[in-house]
Amino acid sequence: MASSLLTNSAAMTALQTLRSVSTNMQTTENRISTGQRVATASDNSAYWSIATSMRADNAALSAVSDSLGLSAATVDTEYTALTSVLGSDGNSGLTKLQSLLVEAKTAGIDRKKIQTEITQIQQDMKNTANSATFNGVNWLSTNATTPTTVNLVSSFSRVGGVPTINTISVTVASYSLYTSTQTGFLDTVGGGGSSIDNLNIGALTDSAADQTTLDGLIAQVTGAINTVSQAAADLGAIKNRIGNNTDFVKSLMDSVTRGIGQLVDADMNAESTRLQALQVQQQLGVQALSIANQNSQSILSLFK
Known part of the structure; x- marks a missing residue:
C-alpha cells in the first residue's frame, strides 16, 4: 500500500470509528441521565407520539x-x-x-x-x-x-x-x-x-x-x-x-x-453494560488513531 502525506486512510478510518463510538456513547449517556430511551420525537416518533397521548390520558x-x-x-x-x-x-x-x-x-x-x-x-x-x-x-x-x-x-x-x-x-x-x-x-x-x-x-x-x-x-x-x-x-x-x-x-x-x-423507558442494566463497552471502544479508537498518525512520522525518518 502506498504511503501518502496528503491522505492517511488509516487515520481517516480510525477517526470515523471514533466518531461513531462517541455518538453512540452520547446517546447512551442521555438515556442513563433521563432514564428514557425515547425522550424526544427524534428518538422514535411513533413511540413518542403514543406516549404523549397516553400521558394526556393519564392526566x-x-x-x-x-x-x-x-x-x-x-x-x-x-x-x-x-x-x-x-x-x-x-x-x-x-x-x-x-x-x-x-x-x-x-x-x-x-x-x-x-x-x-x-x-x-x-x-x-x-x-x-x-x-x-x-x-x-x-x-x-x-x-x-x-x-x-x-x-x-x-x-x-x-x-x-x-x-x-x-x-x-x-x-x-x-x-x-x-x-x-x-x-x-x-x-x-x-x-x-x-x-x-x-x-x-x-x-x-x-x-x-x-x-x-x-x-x-x-x-x-x-x-x-x-x-x-x-x-x-x-x-x-x-x-x-x-x-x-x-x-x-x-x-x-x-x-x-x-x-x-x-x-x-430505558433498560438501565442494558444501558450501563453498553456504556462500559463503548468506553472500551473509545479507548481503542483513540489508540488506533494514534497508531495511524504515527505512520506519517515514520515517513519523515526516511528523509533524515
Whole structure:
C-alpha cells in the first residue's frame, strides 16, 4: 500500500470509528441521565407520539380521580345527614317522631308536652338538613338556585381521537327534605293539612276526630320514613359505585403508566453494560488513531 502525506486512510478510518463510538456513547449517556430511551420525537416518533397521548390520558384520569374524591365527599355528607334525619337508633329523627305520635294516641296523655319534644325533633331535623353542605352543595335543603340534576364525573376513555366522559346522574329532588317551594319530603303538606315540618298535636284531644287526625299523621310520618330510607339506600348505592370507580381509575392509571414505561423507558442494566463497552471502544479508537498518525512520522525518518 502506498504511503501518502496528503491522505492517511488509516487515520481517516480510525477517526470515523471514533466518531461513531462517541455518538453512540452520547446517546447512551442521555438515556442513563433521563432514564428514557425515547425522550424526544427524534428518538422514535411513533413511540413518542403514543406516549404523549397516553400521558394526556393519564392526566385526564387523574382529574377524574380528583372529581370522584369530591363526589364521594359530597355524597357521604348527604348520606350521613339523611341517616341522621331518619334516626335509625329510635331516639331521634323520624323514628322518634313516629313513636311520639303513637304515644300521643294514649287516652288522657298530655299532648302539649309531647308536642314540646316533637318541636325539638322538627328543629333538629331541619338544622341537620341545612348543615348537609359540602363545597356549597346541599341536596337535602334546596332553593331556586339548586340544580335539578347533578352529573358526577365517573370515568374517562379515548378511542382513537374521540374522548368519552361518563357520569353518574343524580336527581336532587329524590333526596330533598326541604325546598323553598315546600315540595320536599318533610315540608310537603299532607292530607291532614300539615307537613311533618310544622305538624302540631298540642291542641288535640281524645275525640274520635282527633284520633283520626293522629292516625293520618302517623301514616304521614311512616311514609316519610319509607321515602327517606329509600333515598338513603340510593345514596349508599351511589357511594359504592363511586368507590368502585375510584379503585378502577387508580388501577387504570397504573396500567397506563406501565404501558408508557414499556414504550419509552430505558433498560438501565442494558444501558450501563453498553456504556462500559463503548468506553472500551473509545479507548481503542483513540489508540488506533494514534497508531495511524504515527505512520506519517515514520515517513519523515526516511528523509533524515
